[in-house]
């Protein structure tokens with residue numbers, strides 16, 4: 001190697017090492033501050049009780065409404081998104097395989113949707129809500145978040161389906177399977193572990209998003225009992241508590257952040273593990 | 279008297295050996311940039327092992343895929359000509375493609391077990407054919423696993439995943455799976471190329487036994503394998519059929535320089 005190439009090589013080696021370390025330090029700092037501020041406020045009461053009167057001014061109670069609301073919302077949205085995404089992902093990989101150009105177009109479109117800021121989905125959901133004369137509710141939030149995470153889920157499933165060997169498809173057809181049978185009996189099973197990752201990925205995105213539920217799910221101090229009730233969510237709960245001038249309330253916001261981070265972390269690790277097992 | 283009987287028997291045998299099962303005429307396959315198969319004309323005899331022989335890339339796999347319309351899965355391929363099975367041109371068929379494919383069992387270069395248990399791999403095709411009776415399915419699973427000499431190895435773990443079998447076992451399972459749909463024809467694309475010598479020999483032995491009940495069309499580029507198994511040989515080169523005929527004639531008396539050269543350097 002010439003000296004120049006050696007220099008180039010070590011320059012980029014150190015550059016990428018430094019950047020990696022920086023990013024990890026920032027992440028550690030974020031997690032550390034959340035825990036430092038929130039740990040003291042984290043208590044059984046905070047986790048298991050709805051806000052009491054004057055909660056946002058330092059009154060008693062907890063964020064149970066937001067924890068349950070977020071879980072309802074994210075689970076509901078993930079189920080809905082799955083019902084939409086599964087047929088779409090299978091369809092493009094079984095029926096559209098003969099139309100490579102259409103396929104490229106669809107994938108590009110989904111990637112663009114993936115990149116659309118969630119506030120746009122929120123605004124879209126809100127307009128739809130007004131148009132239908134409905135009020136903020138768990139149901140509306142679920143629909144909006146499902147719209148937000150469907151492109152992610154479809155593309156993640158699509159990537160999994162693309163790795164299925166052509167030979168397996170040929171084996172399925174040569175035994176006399178129709179396209180639908182190949183999709184649901186062979187592709188679906190083969191892709192199942194990868195699908196689990198796709199589902200968790202979408203769930204993680206859904207549960208952490210604030211902007212899409214801001215106008216659509218509303219906010220309440222109570223656990224929703226039906227789809228037409230408004231629902232609180234962890235991101236909004238954090239937002240409202242942080243806006244309070246009282247430090248005790250702000251710390252509770254960080255406690256809520258710990259809970260949210262913990263849920264997302266568990267989901268990500270599970271997704272990783274499932275992916276690796278495959 | 280005696281001689282008359284013998285000749286009569288001989289003649290009968292001669293006739294039955296020449297029954298055609300598939301008739302390919304003027305078959306051409308084009309991709310966007312190449313002419314992959316050039317004017318293919320052959321007749322495949324029933325209950326024989328026909329070997330498609332030739333160097334890699336000469337179009338053997340493509341020819342095999344035409345026979346059960348797997349070429350449909352490749353948007354870039356264009357076909358013309360006819361392939362007749364039981365007097366029906368399968369290339370123009372629109373609605374009965376699954377039935378056509380069920381007339382043929384496919385064994386591929388590498389085994390692709392379905393993502394399900396060993397048992398279900400074989401039951402799958404049966405269920406597609408409409409077999410519902412659990413006892414019948416169980417019987418056939420055992421019968422076909424025995425047919426490929428796999429039963430004793432897997433009988434205690436029929437419910438475990440087929441994808442965990444060794445590659446040689448997987449290949450035999452894929453053969454059994456193909457046999458279970460009771461095809462008339464077995465299409466095999468270099469079925470031993472991914473296997474160790476012992477598993478290869480097991481598969482070859484199965485093929486020799488199976489030809490009493492099935493017509494076998496096997497692709498190989500291994501000359502010695504072709505010599506061991508073939509009744510009828512089709513030698514291909516760059517998308518064309520160069521020579522075809524009875525194995526003995528072809529191997530003892532090759533006509534073209536290309537085949538002579540292939541036999542000289544082949545192994």
Ligand SMILES: Nc1ncnc2c1ncn2[C@@H]1O[C@H](COP(=O)(O)OP(=O)(O)O)[C@@H](O)[C@H]1O
Nearest residue numbers: 309314333334335336337338339340341352354
């Ligand atoms: N789907 C396809 N698209 C374009 N070219 C193809 C396709 N399938 C096969 N070919 C080409 O056709 C030729 C024959 O391929 P193949 O039938 O796989 O040969 P063989 O099985 O004899 O090795 C090769 O040159 C290959 O690149």
Ligand SMILES: [Mg+2]
Nearest residue numbers: 335338339467
């Ligand atoms: Mg080949």
